[in-house]
Amino acid sequence: MQKRTRKLIRFDIQLRVVLISLCVASLVLLMNFQLSVAAVERTKGNFAVGTSPHLALEGLRNLLISKFLLSIGFSIPMAVGMGILYSFRFAGPIFRFSQYFQSLKTGRWDQRCSVRQGDDLQDLCIAINQGMHPVREFLAENKRLLQDLKSMVTKGSFPPRKVPKGT
Numbered sequence: 673m674q675k676r677t678r679k680l681i682r683f684d685i686q687l688r689v690v691l692i693s694l695c696v697a698s699l700v701l702l703m704n705f706q707l708s709v710a711a712v713e714r715t716k717g718n719f720a721v722g723t724s725p726h727l728a729l730e731g732l733r734n735l736l737i738s739k740f741l742l743s744i745g746f747s748i749p750m751a752v753g754m755g756i757l758y759s760f761r762f763a764g765p766i767f768r769f770s771q772y773f774q775s776l777k778t779g780r781w782d783q784r785c786s787v788r789q790g791d792d793l794q795d796l797c798i799a800i801n802q803g804m805h806p807v808r809e810f811l812a813e814n815k816r817l818l819q820d821l822k823s824m825v826t827k828g829s830f831p832p833r834k835v836p837k838g839t
Contacts, residue, residue: 707739
């Protein structure tokens with residue numbers, strides 16, 4: 673197996689995935705920070721004169737843990753949702769490529785590869801169609817020749833055969 677030399681194979685797609693991940697992570701961190709600041713502000717009154725600092729700190733710790741769990745509860749579904757929504761842009765074309773190659777396997781050579789407008793991997797679909805164009809032309813020419821041959825056989829009209837001299 674060859675070792676990969678380039679880490680960014682499809683820079684455009686990989687950059688988009690990284691940026692979406694950074695946006696989700698930044699939103700989670702911002703939400704967690706805001707909830708933590710609110711928890712600190714809420715427990716500020718517990719540090720009044722005569723109150724045990726251990727009790728106040730324990731209350732703050734409990735508040736921070738509950739706010740953290742709350743932010744995790746929001747961030748996981750948000751990250752999953754964003755991942756699913758974005759994955760349609762490249763999972764859809766991969767599924768369509770699979771269907772396309774299955775149709776080729778069953779003999780449907782006349783179909784062209786297609787993906788939806790706005791999907792990623794448009795350039796790959798174009799390259800597949802460009803690569804299949806000569807194959808389609810070759811198959812169409814062979815089909816025409818076969819039909820001509822069948823027609824000549826059924827009519828019994830073969831072109832005169834040239835017999836080499838000396839045989």
